Amino acid sequence: MIGVAKYLPLLASSLRRKRLRTFFTVASILIAFLLYGLAQSLQYALKSGVDVAGADRLLTMHKVSFTQLLPASYESRIRAVDGVVAVSPQTWFGAWFQDERNQFPAFPSDPEAYLRIYPEIILPEDQKQDWFADRGGALVGRAIADLYGWKLGDQVPLKSAIWRRMDGSDTWDITVRAIYDLPEGGDTRQLVLHQEYFEEAKQQAKGLIGWYVVRVDDVSRAQAIGKQIDAMFANSPYETKTSSERAMAQSFVNQVGNIGAIISAIVAAVFFTMLLVTANTMAQSVRERTSELGVLKTLGFSNGGVLGLVLAESVLVTVLGGLLGMFFAWWIGIQFASTLEQYLPGFRVSPATFLQSLLYMVALGVIAGTVPAWQAMRLRIVEALRRD
Amino acid sequence: MSAAPAASDARAIVRIRDLVKEYRRGTVAVRVLDGLSLDIAQGDFVALMGPSGSGKSTLLNLIGGLDRPTSGSLEVDGLNIDQLTEGSLGRWRADHVGFVFQMYNLLPVLTAERNVELPLLLTSLDREQRRKRVAAALQLVGLSDRAKHRPRELSGGQEQRVGIARAIVTDPTLLLCDEPTGDLDRKSGDEILTLLEALNDEYGKTIIMVTHDPHAAERAHRVIHLDKGTLSEDHA
Numbered sequence: 027m028i029g030v031a032k033y034l035p036l037l038a039s040s041l042r043r044k045r046l047r048t049f050f051t052v053a054s055i056l057i058a059f060l061l062y063g064l065a066q067s068l069q070y071a072l073k074s075g076v077d078v079a080g081a082d083r084l085l086t087m088h089k090v091s092f093t094q095l096l097p098a099s100y101e102s103r104i105r106a107v108d109g110v111v112a113v114s115p116q117t118w119f120g121a122w123f124q125d126e127r128n129q130f131p132a133f134p135s136d137p138e139a140y141l142r143i144y145p146e147i148i149l150p151e152d153q154k155q156d157w158f159a160d161r162g163g164a165l166v167g168r169a170i171a172d173l174y175g176w177k178l179g180d181q182v183p184l185k186s187a188i189w190r191r192m193d194g195s196d197t198w199d200i201t202v203r204a205i206y207d208l209p210e211g212g213d214t215r216q217l218v219l220h221q222e223y224f225e226e227a228k229q230q231a232k233g234l235i236g237w238y239v240v241r242v243d244d245v246s247r248a249q250a251i252g253k254q255i256d257a258m259f260a261n262s263p264y265e266t267k268t269s270s271e272r273a274m275a276q277s278f279v280n281q282v283g284n285i286g287a288i289i290s291a292i293v294a295a296v297f298f299t300m301l302l303v304t305a306n307t308m309a310q311s312v313r314e315r316t317s318e319l320g321v322l323k324t325l326g327f328s329n330g331g332v333l334g335l336v337l338a339e340s341v342l343v344t345v346l347g348g349l350l351g352m353f354f355a356w357w358i359g360i361q362f363a364s365t366l367e368q369y370l371p372g373f374r375v376s377p378a379t380f381l382q383s384l385l386y387m388v389a390l391g392v393i394a395g396t397v398p399a400w401q402a403m404r405l406r407i408v409e410a411l412r413r414d
Numbered sequence: 415m416s417a418a419p420a421a422s423d424a425r426a427i428v429r430i431r432d433l434v435k436e437y438r439r440g441t442v443a444v445r446v447l448d449g450l451s452l453d454i455a456q457g458d459f460v461a462l463m464g465p466s467g468s469g470k471s472t473l474l475n476l477i478g479g480l481d482r483p484t485s486g487s488l489e490v491d492g493l494n495i496d497q498l499t500e501g502s503l504g505r506w507r508a509d510h511v512g513f514v515f516q517m518y519n520l521l522p523v524l525t526a527e528r529n530v531e532l533p534l535l536l537t538s539l540d541r542e543q544r545r546k547r548v549a550a551a552l553q554l555v556g557l558s559d560r561a562k563h564r565p566r567e568l569s570g571g572q573e574q575r576v577g578i579a580r581a582i583v584t585d586p587t588l589l590l591c592d593e594p595t596g597d598l599d600r601k602s603g604d605e606i607l608t609l610l611e612a613l614n615d616e617y618g619k620t621i622i623m624v625t626h627d628p629h630a631a632e633r634a635h636r637v638i639h640l641d642k643g644t645l646s647e648d649h650a
Contacts, residue, residue, distance in 0.1 A: 032535050032544075039523035321519045324480060325533045325580075326508025328501055407480045411519070 033335065040311065040339050041346075048343070051307045055347025055390075056354070058293070058300040059383060063355020063375050065289040066382075071373040082245045083143060084252050087237035089265040095234035096264050098225070103258060109242050109251045114139035115221055117236035120187035123174055130170055132184070132217040133236075134224030137165070143241040146209060153178065153204035161223040163203030167214030171205045178202055184217075190229040198227070240268070297390065304394035308340045312398040319402050320410025333403040340395025341388055348387035352380060427587065427620050428454035428477055433486035435472055446472045448643035449486065459614040459621045461634035468640045470624040471592055477622060478511050478590045479503045491587050508536045512581030512619075516593035518573040520565040520580075527552065527561040530579045537584070551579040555609060571602030578609060582619070589613065591623040595630050607633045 041048045086104065088094035098115060105113045114136045121132035137158050141147060149165070156178075157163045164184075166176060176182060180202045190196050200219060208214050225232070240255070242248050252268035259266045312319070319332055327335070352375060359374040435447040446469040454460055462470045475481040476488060479495050488496045491510065498506060520529045527548050534544045552558050555575040565573050574594060581589055591610065595603030611633055613619045623634060631637045639646045 032541070035528055036521075036524070036532075036535070039521070039528070043523050317519065318521055321515075321521070322532070323504070324478075324507065324513050326504050326536050328504045330501075331536075408475055411480075411515070 037339050037342050047307060051304060051343055052347040054300050054303050055344055056351040058296045059348040059351025060354050061296055062293050062383060063352045065293050066379040067359055067373050067375055070376050082242055082248060083271040084240040084248060084268050085237055085271055086240060086255055086266050086268040089267045092237060095231055095236060098233050098235050104238055104240060104255055107251060107254055109244060109247050111241045111243050112139045112142035114143055114239050115235035116239055121217060122185050122187060130215055134219040134221045136221050140218055143239050148207040149204055157203040160201060160203050161220045162201055164200040165204045165206055165218040166202050167216045168205055168207050169214040170217060176202045191227050192229050301390055301394050304344060308395050308398040312336060312402050316410050319405055320407050323407045329403045333399045336399035336402045337392060337395045341391030344391035345387045348383060352383050425456050426453035427456040427491050429489040431487045433488060434484045436484045446643055450645055452645060456620055457618045459635045461631035461637045462622060462624045462640060463631050463637060464640035469643050470640050474590050474592055474624050478513060479507050508533060510587040512586040512589045514577050514581050514591040514594045516596040518577045520573055520576055522565050525562050525564055526557060526576045529576055530583050533584045547583055551583040555579045570598050571605055574606050589619045589621045593624055595627060
């Protein structure tokens, strides 16, 4: 390491030779890695939902689309299926607070069943009982409570973009009765209302719910139980399609993942362009320094040493630009965390992405520098010194 | 073919025998050096003169191990350098030869002290040892106060002094100077020649200097003329 460190002033001075050219080259690399960092952060955010989704939970929804409703009466029939531990109806509430842009996931559900289905929820016992006891109460995720400054006992006028109350109002007054946490990495950006209160107060679609969340006792039987549930409602006006929560999350990610693939293709194209830019810069730099490289060889630098110097210079450029790009990607993730939290929780540069980017920086530097370094290595001293 | 001009009584540090160097220009072989034989004594100060294209720089390059002869033998300090591999030749140059160029050939982005330090990067000296050696070399050429200056902030004469400091910082056996005053005014040129004289007289450095300038050649102990690939000699 010390052996290499003594060459750093020599390498760094090469970057100062043509400052404007170095600036543009580093800037192009910066943008390439910024795009890469943002694209990877997006993928990370999309995939994080899949990782936390339970394999022992099934979602039963309308066979046609999850926007089609199902009868509330299905609940007892599903509960009767062998291997089902708990069932809870859920409906997309379309909640927002104060401003329509402040949307977050909210579902009416059966409180006790809900907590049986999601045992990972961390909730103090007294708050749990308070929520069970108050039909107008809500279970609120820590992220939402922190975002809007809600505290236990607060009355919140929640708006629904979909559901109206019997009096025609779209405002649903709820009381914050419990605030839950999740183990590290879990998304607490959710609110749960009482299904009973929702059913009684809503103006339309009486007796209908969005979908059912089902917890099974044995993961290995989950698929069979899903088939059994669907078979029960086959040939009815409300046929169902049951799949595991993880499969649902994955299928969602796969749909959005196509966007990710497009972004990845764009980033790859940018990387390739950047590779050409860096290679061109290095080739120009070596051409301009032919006599200097001749001097280094005259002083005793070996062919391998000159090759190493040019390669190291190329890697220095890509690592410098790359680190700046990844820093800005990380910074954007931090700066816009609260804004993105609503749509892309977990949007950030992960340690794995950062390590991968380091590998790319070095690899791109080596590839871009290979031809110029080879040319520098093969320079004959006498010819190099003649070129001034 | 020319006979080997005799070295002084001192041990010959450079022994050249029947040295031939040919270049290919298209399909034609051009003989630049035609069977030269020459001894140069340790501690000598030799001026190598001759018209353009006479092969002065070619001979200097061969002695410095920058190029390889077509035939003949070339021995420096007892070592047959024409037999060395490319890698060994590089290490040998780093240890035994200091080069001074007409155009100074300093790296413009490095300060004077960083330029002087360059040959020391190839040694096992640590940072502090390198710093001391660089300071001593710059002091010897009278440029201690210009250590942090870049070449463009120095005069031609000062640049050449930095070049000389770089050449002597490893304490080489041989100092090879290719037209060291060729790009300088008379006053600066004289200062450089005085410095070379001092390195020869006080530090015992063997110096071989290619020059067109008879005034510069006067400062050498021995003047060798090269014309059409063969040698003749004046005695200073």
